Amino acid sequence: MGIEFLQIxxxxxxxxxxxxxxxxxxxxxxxxxxxxLLNITNFLLFINLAVGLCCNTDGxxxxxxxxxxxxxxxxxxxxxxxxxxxxxxxxxxxxxHKHLLEFYILLLCTLLGMDFMISSGNFLMFYLGLELSSxxxxxxxxxxxxxxxxxxxxxxxxxxxxxxxxxxxxGISMLYGTTGTLNFKEMAPLLxxxxxxxxxxxxxxxxxxxxxxxxxxHLWTADVYEGSPAPVTAxxxxxxxxxxxxxxxxxxxxxxxxxxAMWYNMLYLTILLTITIGNLFAIRQDNxxxxxxxxxxxQVGYIxxxxxxxxxxxxxxxxxxxxxxxxxxxxxxxxxxxxxxxxGKENITDFKGFYTHNKFASWxxxxxxxxxxxxxxxxxxxxxxxxxxxGASRGSYLLxxxxxxxxxxxxxxxxxVIKAIFIDENPHPISNLKGSPSLRLALVLxxxxxITMGFASGLFEYINxxxxxx
Amino acid sequence: MINxxxxxxxxxxxxxLVMLCRNNTQVRMTALLGSIAQLxxxxxxxxxxxxxxxxxxxxxxxxxxxxxxxxxLNIEYYVGADGISVAMIMLTAVVVMSGILISWNIxxxxxxxxxxxxxxxxxxxxxxxxxxLFTMFFFLEVAVIPKFLLIGIWGSGKKxxxxxxxxxxxxxxxxxxxxxxxxxYFNSDMxxxxxTFNLLxxxxxxxxxxxxxIIFPLMFFGFGVFTAIFPFHxxxxxxxxxxxxxxxxxxxxxxxxxxxxxxxxxxxxLMPEAAHHYSWIIILASTIAxxxxxxxxxxxxxxxxxxxxxSLSHCGFVLFGIGMLTKTSLNGxxxxxxxxxxxxxxxxxxxxxxxxxxxxxxxxxxxxLLKTIPFIITVFVIAGLCSLGLPGxxxxxxxxxxxxxSWQNPDCNYRLATILACASIVVTAVYILxxxxxxxxxxxxxxxxxxxxxxxxxxxxxxxxxxxxILAIGMAPFWLTNLISPDTQIIMDNIGRVxxxx
Numbered sequence: 001m002g003i004e005f006l007q008i009x010x011x012x013x014x015x016x017x018x019x020x021x022x023x024x025x026x027x028x029x030x031x032x033x034x035x036x037l038l039n040i041t042n043f044l045l046f047i048n049l050a051v052g053l054c055c056n057t058d059g060x061x062x063x064x065x066x067x068x069x070x071x072x073x074x075x076x077x078x079x080x081x082x083x084x085x086x087x088x089x090x091x092x093x094x095x096x097h098k099h100l101l102e103f104y105i106l107l108l109c110t111l112l113g114m115d116f117m118i119s120s121g122n123f124l125m126f127y128l129g130l131e132l133s134s135x136x137x138x139x140x141x142x143x144x145x146x147x148x149x150x151x152x153x154x155x156x157x158x159x160x161x162x163x164x165x166x167x168x169x170x171g172i173s174m175l176y177g178t179t180g181t182l183n184f185k186e187m188a189p190l191l192x193x194x195x196x197x198x199x200x201x202x203x204x205x206x207x208x209x210x211x212x213x214x215x216x217x218h219l220w221t222a223d224v225y226e227g228s229p230a231p232v233t234a235x236x237x238x239x240x241x242x243x244x245x246x247x248x249x250x251x252x253x254x255x256x257x258x259x260x261a262m263w264y265n266m267l268y269l270t271i272l273l274t275i276t277i278g279n280l281f282a283i284r285q286d287n288x289x290x291x292x293x294x295x296x297x298x299q300v301g302y303i304x305x306x307x308x309x310x311x312x313x314x315x316x317x318x319x320x321x322x323x324x325x326x327x328x329x330x331x332x333x334x335x336x337x338x339x340x341x342x343x344g345k346e347n348i349t350d351f352k353g354f355y356t357h358n359k360f361a362s363w364x365x366x367x368x369x370x371x372x373x374x375x376x377x378x379x380x381x382x383x384x385x386x387x388x389x390x391g392a393s394r395g396s397y398l399l400x401x402x403x404x405x406x407x408x409x410x411x412x413x414x415x416x417v418i419k420a421i422f423i424d425e426n427p428h429p430i431s432n433l434k435g436s437p438s439l440r441l442a443l444v445l446x447x448x449x450x451i452t453m454g455f456a457s458g459l460f461e462y463i464n465x466x467x468x469x470x
Numbered sequence: 471m472i473n474x475x476x477x478x479x480x481x482x483x484x485x486x487l488v489m490l491c492r493n494n495t496q497v498r499m500t501a502l503l504g505s506i507a508q509l510x511x512x513x514x515x516x517x518x519x520x521x522x523x524x525x526x527x528x529x530x531x532x533x534x535x536x537x538x539x540x541x542x543l544n545i546e547y548y549v550g551a552d553g554i555s556v557a558m559i560m561l562t563a564v565v566v567m568s569g570i571l572i573s574w575n576i577x578x579x580x581x582x583x584x585x586x587x588x589x590x591x592x593x594x595x596x597x598x599x600x601x602x603l604f605t606m607f608f609f610l611e612v613a614v615i616p617k618f619l620l621i622g623i624w625g626s627g628k629k630x631x632x633x634x635x636x637x638x639x640x641x642x643x644x645x646x647x648x649x650x651x652x653x654x655y656f657n658s659d660m661x662x663x664x665x666t667f668n669l670l671x672x673x674x675x676x677x678x679x680x681x682x683x684i685i686f687p688l689m690f691f692g693f694g695v696f697t698a699i700f701p702f703h704x705x706x707x708x709x710x711x712x713x714x715x716x717x718x719x720x721x722x723x724x725x726x727x728x729x730x731x732x733x734x735x736x737x738x739x740l741m742p743e744a745a746h747h748y749s750w751i752i753i754l755a756s757t758i759a760x761x762x763x764x765x766x767x768x769x770x771x772x773x774x775x776x777x778x779x780x781s782l783s784h785c786g787f788v789l790f791g792i793g794m795l796t797k798t799s800l801n802g803x804x805x806x807x808x809x810x811x812x813x814x815x816x817x818x819x820x821x822x823x824x825x826x827x828x829x830x831x832x833x834x835x836x837x838x839l840l841k842t843i844p845f846i847i848t849v850f851v852i853a854g855l856c857s858l859g860l861p862g863x864x865x866x867x868x869x870x871x872x873x874x875x876s877w878q879n880p881d882c883n884y885r886l887a888t889i890l891a892c893a894s895i896v897v898t899a900v901y902i903l904x905x906x907x908x909x910x911x912x913x914x915x916x917x918x919x920x921x922x923x924x925x926x927x928x929x930x931x932x933x934x935x936x937x938x939x940i941l942a943i944g945m946a947p948f949w950l951t952n953l954i955s956p957d958t959q960i961i962m963d964n965i966g967r968v969x970x971x972x
Contacts, residue, residue, distance in 0.1 A: 313542065376611045385604070385648075389543060392652040397684070400652060404645045411641050415618060415634060423622040423630060457540045464542045 088442035114243035153227025168207025174200035225293035234333035274301035321383035331368035331446030353429030379454035569716035632712035643695025650689035686744030696729025710778035715822025752793030759786035799875025809864035838914035867947035
């Protein structure tokens with residue numbers, strides 16, 4: 001204990017500290033200027049990000065309930081980075097919003113929950129983290145209080161996550177009943193093909209699939225994404241989803257390793273449905289946030305494809321893709337937040353002729369969408385390639401063919417947006433939008449990340465080293 | 471000392487500089503200088519390559535550079551060049567430079583236009599020098615998406631439709647290639663279960679026949695989509711005719727060659743047994759393309775559609791040559807790639823110059839232009855004659871080699887296909903002469919034609935460069951044959967390891 005305790009729980013400690021600082025700022029009420037508050041928060045988040053990258057210690061706490069190692073630290077760093085970028089791009093929206101600090105307090109609570117969830121070595125800690133990360137999210141979805149759609153999103157979010165938690169909890173309780181422990185390490189060797197355990201596994205799997213919005217548990221996604229404010233949608237699609245992917249990898253690779261052959265078949269079906277249905281529905285969307293919701297469902301399918309390999313290579317491909325996805329998706333959402341904060345327009349048709357007056361923002365959008373579509377030289381190409389390569393290692397040509405052909409479909413709808421921005425004519429295009437410096441910084445970060453991350457082979461190797469230990 | 475990476479660095483630097491330019495003149499000059507530098511360096515590579523071969527260097531790939539990139543997956547940045555690559559690099563350099571000269575007067579978003587053209591050329595250069603399948607695929611895809619924007623933004627006619635069709639079909643092709651690529655990767659074995667994307671290493675391995683039989687069609691038809699193989703050719707006519715001149719030149723001149731090169735270098739070279747096994751399908755598809763393309767051209771009334779459909783027919787010869795699997799026919803296929811690249815670029819350049827003045831490409835509305843713009847029409851005639859295979863121009867040398875090589879294949883049905891393919895040349899003569907005649911000769915249809923100015927310096931320079939290359943190959947085809955034949959020999963040796971014939 002003592003200093004080591006602080007080191008192992010470093011990211012959680014820092015986050016808690018920041019939450020308290022923000023609470024004090026709220027209570028003190030001394031700084032009236034929204035811009036100053038936002039800058040302070042962004043600075044704090046930057047410190048959070050920076051501290052996350054240094055002085056790391058591996059170890060276990062509370063008799064295995066909480067553990068930390070270099071993979072987990074890296075995963076937390078990815079979440080911190082994403083949160084920092086989202087905070088930067090929320091500047092324009094929040095500087096006109098009445099409730100500012102509450103937004104960050106809720107947001108950071110969910111991030112804290114995710115950190116606990118990723119680090120958990122025990123179902124109790126895991127469930128605690130999961131709930132801490134999902135309940136405040138419903139409040140965030142409902143943050144544009146005057147908008148009906150936003151309230152609808154909040155209600156749908158809370159109901160669906162409660163439902164998912166129930167299913168997950170049911171599974172967990174059955175696992176506890178058959179093994180008598182909640183600790184991952186102790187439970188893993190006790191898992192046999194006992195029918196109750198298999199049922200428990202299926203429940204747990206469905207709970208995860210719900211949170212990941214994999215088909216057929218995806219129905220809540222589009223409505224929630226559409227109704228929430230753009231930065232919250234970005235947070236949902238990148239950070240929230242990312243954290244679930246991380247814990248999903250841990251669960252599948254460590255806890256349920258003995259069910260490997262079974263979860264491959266379940267994933268197989270889930271992947272086919274998720275990728276195909278996500279893509280087909282994305283084609284028909286007019287609202288750009290709904291559009292990105294379906295596209296992100298399809299992206300989850302590709303992440304699961306990597307995970308389905310069951311190898312460290314697949315897990316590293318999935319984590320690497322999440323880094324790429326963070327930059328690309330946030331870049332796209334950054335542009336959408338800018339447009340939505342300044343003009344309130346959120347339809348693809350509103351983007352017609354966008355390039356005429358907004359050259360930089362259009363390029364950001366184009367590059368990020370290309371990256372999401374897996375077009376080189378953007379990073380998304382590498383991310384998708386590694387996922388597909390990992391997925392192919394199990395030798396199913398059918399799965400890979402369908403996944404790859406779906407990349408063509410996805411390209412079609414990404415190109416539809418590109419076409420609206422660059423090619424379509426519009427007598428009254430959106431005028432030149434001048435975002436705040438911090439929003440522009442966010443866009444620059446995203447575009448740099450979306451281009452360079454693919455060439456940074458070091459990152460991929462590092463992820464692989466932390467996972468394999470060699 | 472030659473460093474192949476410079477071929478990638480020059481376009482990259484040019485592209486960055488273009489984005490930094492302040493005005494249109496600077497943009498054009500930067501792009502032009504960049505492409506001239508690239509042409510210069512490519513020529514240097516060609517001369518050095520010839521002299522190295524002359525001094526007895528028999529390594530398969532010269533100027534190799536190999537760096538580990540993603541070592542965990544055995545992905546390397548691995549480049550090298552043989553005679554075929556050198557020929558294709560030269561072709562790309564010439565076509566890109568002429569394309570930039572032809573688009574001198576683009577005024578809408580000049581900077582973006584030249585940036586995209588240079589990005590395209592970067593993809594092509596990278597593709598032709600890659601020896602690692604992953605990097606090769608990377609560059610192949612780099613050369614797809616800029617076309618969407620080029621056609622969609624600067625194109626004419628039903629440009630949105632054509633651009634989308636082209637992008638989706640080409641990406642579909644590359645998706646097939648990707649599946650094949652993964653198949654090759656997981657069938658390669660470097661020992662201890664380590665796989666590789668290394669092209670030369672895979673060529674020395676024996677890919678199991680049953681895997682070859684799955685992977686080869688994916689690869690061949692995947693690359694074939696780029697070459698507009700029948701029945702995946704439908705993107706080509708729309709794409710070519712909607713694209714702006716420089717993009718058409720690039721599309722028909724280089725992009726379609728990416729497919730031919732891939733079919734030869736990846737599909738046929740790495741999977742010789744499957745190549746034998748499936749050669750009848752290749753011959754069938756390419757014979758249909760040749761004949762169907764020729765007859766479809768007869769029905770066209772738009773100059774660009776004429777050249778687009780005739781490209782279909784001419785690119786059929788490339789696949790035809792590959793499918794015949796004799797050394798001479800492979801030589802012919804490569805020569806046809808180079809020749810068609812130059813000829814079609816010239817053709818599109820001439821059509822572009824005519825369209826810029828008349829604002830129509832309908833043959834019925836044109837006539838008598840030889841009297842008002844003699845230079846442009848002369849260029850047009852030369853391109854046409856090359857297309858119909860007049861001796862002395864490159865088309866004749868290439869097609870002749872393909873036919874000679876094809877006849878060497880003793881199979882009766884293959885000979886029938888050769889005869890049919892030969893016969894298509896007659897059809898070619900009909901549509902070319904008709905197009906040339908009704909555009910250039912006859913009375914001047916429209917009094918506005920009298921006000922036209924003949925080609926400007928940039929147009930003259932672009933046309934002259936292409937014509938010189940066409941004449942050089944036509945008059946002295948042996949230097950091109952000598953350049954490529956040691957390497958087609960290597961490919962043939964690989965194919966020859968399995969029994970010749972069916």
